[in-house]
Amino acid sequence: MKRYRLCFLGFGNVGRALARLLVAKSQELRERYEIEWEITGVATRRMGWRASGEAIDVANTDQIPSKNGFHEWLATARPDVLFETTSLNPETGQPAIDYLKASLQSGAHTITANKAPIVYAYDELNEISKANGKSFLFEATVLDSAPVFSLFRETLPGVKVRGFSGVFNSTTNVILESMEAGRTFAEGVKMAQELGVAETDPTHDVEGWDSIMKICAIARVILRTPLLPSDVRREGIRGLDPDTVQAARAEGRPFKLLSRATVNMDGSVSASVRPEQIGTGDPFSSVRGTSLAIHFELDTIPGLTVVSHRPNLQSTAYGLLADFINATRYQER
Amino acid sequence: MKRYRLCFLGFGNVGRALARLLVAKSQELRERYEIEWEITGVATRRMGWRASGEAIDVANTDQIPSKNGFHEWLATARPDVLFETTSLNPETGQPAIDYLKASLQSGAHTITANKAPIVYAYDELNEISKANGKSFLFEATVLDSAPVFSLFRETLPGVKVRGFSGVFNSTTNVILESMEAGRTFAEGVKMAQELGVAETDPTHDVEGWDSIMKICAIARVILRTPLLPSDVRREGIRGLDPDTVQAARAEGRPFKLLSRATVNMDGSVSASVRPEQIGTGDPFSSVRGTSLAIHFELDTIPGLTVVSHRPNLQSTAYGLLADFINATRYQER
Secondary structure (H helix, E strand, O other): OEEEEEEEEOOOHHHHHHHHHHHHOHHHHHHHHOEEEEEEEEEEOOOEEEEOOOOOOHHHHHHOOEEOOHHHHHHHHOOOEEEEOOOOOOOOOOOHHHHHHHHHHOOOEEEEOOOHHHHHHHHHHHHHHHHHOOOEEOHHHOOOOOOOHHHHHHHOOOOOEEEEEEEOOHHHHHHHHHHHOOOOHHHHHHHHHHOOOOOOOOHHHHOOHHHHHHHHHHHHHOOOOOOOHHHOEEOOOOOOOHHHHHHHHHOOOOEEEEEEEEEOOOOOEEEEEEEEEOOOOOOOOOOOOOOEEEEEEEOOOOEEEEEEEOOOHHHHHHHHHHHHHHHHHHHHO | OEEEEEEEEOOOHHHHHHHHHHHHOHHHHHHHHOEEEEEEEEEEOOOEEEEOOOOOOHHHHHHOOEEOOHHHHHHHHOOOEEEEOOOOOOOOOOOHHHHHHHHHHOOOEEEEOOOHHHHHHHHHHHHHHHHHOOOEEOHHHOOOOOOOHHHHHHHOOOOOEEEEEEEOOHHHHHHHHHHHOOOOHHHHHHHHHHOOOOOOOOHHHHOOHHHHHHHHHHHHHOOOOOOOHHHOEEOOOOOOOHHHHHHHHHOOOOEEEEEEEEEOOOOOEEEEEEEEEOOOOOOOOOOOOOOEEEEEEEOOOOEEEEEEEOOOHHHHHHHHHHHHHHHHHHHHO
8 A cells, every 4th residue: 555645736627526536536546556645735826836744635725835836835745646737838838848847857656637748848758757767647638538648558559550530629519519400609609618618718629729739749649750739730610600510410421620640651740620521430420519539540450439428527537547546557567 | 678489279360360460560579569479389170289399380380290289289389478269169168268277377478369268267267367477368359459458457447337338249230231231131141251250150140149258258357247148138130120120220220239238236237239229429320340349338437439440350460469568568567
């Protein structure tokens, strides 16, 4: 049995869902994985840098001593595992990248739900992770909880990936289905916001940037190819009017915002995000509502599709928990 | 770099495809996994027990010394890894179970494409595997190459499985689609045979026994519940006439032979195999032709579907190769 000191950098919906899931799963973690845990640090823009040398109660953050900035917080909380769920900076990945580096250098397994550090600093973070013998994991970044990176790390050794495609963005799914049902674009945005999948400003989702970040993260890790957001051809869903969307659905070939990446003969990767029509029998024909999916073309399997149906906050939190459990198992190897 | 002695017990289509795949992937195995290999034994009913203390050429089996039965064969070939792909005995799993036991006891990682030993002797084989510090793996048994068992062993730690469903049988898929296209049941069987997915006697597939074996194997390993073929409610596809099948497809809700297992409140498992209609948006709506799929309901992910599209012989062989690579990685831990 080992007792892990956990820190939460970012403590919004996902962080809080993870804290609840850790409580709900604590008996199983003890009995099956010999994991005990306590939280020693939590930080958000609103509450500041809260940390202690001992276990803290995240339900009463006012009672936790406040520290002067990230480094003092880290030195006080001394995490064995840090969960980073701060909001995304899609242009640079900062300051999350610096936080993740410092966390790994301090000797913590470091787990993020943040795509940008993968896109902009994966190789460096991976090297620091190896040099310090600590895991750097990020399973929650693409399909929430459904395995994508661990699939290739563990279950599909020795395959060559020829390309992948995906439905990576819930907001656009909800908007398009809403338009199919006769509502306006704006009403669709509102529905996605009510479902908790869209931000106040949905531009990042609607214009395809969220999908592009996911393509680049997967290309970097699984295809081992540096691909930057500016390398991906991009077309959002704003050009689709309700009539076109409804006609496509009536025809049985509805629109989705589809992500695609293909490995070219010379090893380079071509990628795009754009609305495409999905026919019956298509790998994504079962993808409805907030569901997400990825499809791989492999040298040894003609097509392999993973669909995560209606993932919720607990699903994303589970992605982080799975990384935590796997980090402790890798350590044992 | 380690050089592994490999033995093939059974050397039909799948075994031969694996031998070819090992050759095709040999550089990658060396460079990425530090695996070298040589074959020291091969056995089939027709060629007998062929083995040598040194590397053999499976293209010239007549040149390989013949041994008197399994035990002499095993003692001569001294495998580090044994691949078992003999034909299925769905009633007892024998003699494969005894072969697998002896293989593990001899100190070989033991890999099978055979469902029956999982159904009838998983716990015992797993114990022998642990006692001998050698892997017992069987990823090719359910969806050919797509990860099912390794998904839970590696990528989804700490989840509770509430139930699963699946399209586990290609022969019935092909027969039903053939009937949808206006052909008879017998013509569908012939087509499945031509595609290489159906046996000369398709009863095992058509009556649902193949699917039942897969349900029982998954229940045993992933739900940790002993479930025997006789515990599963069974209805094959013979009761469906072309008119019914065509009408269902016209309605957009085609028939598939569907496998289902549900974990009940008291922990017991209820399971069935029967033709069911699949609507659009159903997890299996993209499953066509020889494709196979599994869908899990998990406590932390509402639905997770894995679809293997049009798996071929090489895909099944890859399932065995993935087990081989993973066995050598587990050993390192």
